Amino acid sequence: MEIKFTHVRLLVKDYRLCFRFYRDMLGFKAIWGDESGGYADFETGSAIIALFGRNAMADAIGQSSLPFEAVAQDTVSLIFEVPNVDEATQELKAKGVVFETEPTDRSVWGIRTAHFRDPDGNLIEINQALT
Numbered sequence: 001m002e003i004k005f006t007h008v009r010l011l012v013k014d015y016r017l018c019f020r021f022y023r024d025m026l027g028f029k030a031i032w033g034d035e036s037g038g039y040a041d042f043e044t045g046s047a048i049i050a051l052f053g054r055n056a057m058a059d060a061i062g063q064s065s066l067p068f069e070a071v072a073q074d075t076v077s078l079i080f081e082v083p084n085v086d087e088a089t090q091e092l093k094a095k096g097v098v099f100e101t102e103p104t105d106r107s108v109w110g111i112r113t114a115h116f117r118d119p120d121g122n123l124i125e126i127n128q129a130l131t
Contacts, residue, residue: 005047006048007041007047008047008048008050009057010049010118010120014119014120015038015053016036017119019051022051025096026080030042031048039053076122076123078122078125081127081128082126089114098117099115101114101115105130107130111128111130112127112129113125113127114127
């Protein structure tokens with residue numbers, strides 16, 4: 001058996017708002033789907049991020065009777081490398097992105113990071129290698 005990782009599919013509550021965030025705030029190109037279609041793939045460089053309505057996925061796998069969400073710590077984070085975390089943070093703030101953490105050197109990790117969330121609450125990290 002051969003298994004190949006192709007992309008991450010985020011199961012989102014507000015598809016349109018998330019579509020606009022990944023397209024307009026992060027600048028990713030939609031290579032499949034559109035703002036009103038309910039499913040989209042975004043090209044990010046080395047991988048694909050897909051958006052799909054959480055209810056539609058629950059229906060597809062027979063879990064629509066389960067609770068929509070529960071209070072919990074984050075279980076996933078999207079990680080993006082940028083040339084300069086400080087410059088990327090300022091550019092995203094100018095677009096209205098609110099950060100959870102400001103740029104921080106994480107010497108144990110070997111990277112400088114900053115964290116924010118998409119409109120659905122998914123945690124996103126931008127980072128650059130420490131030199």
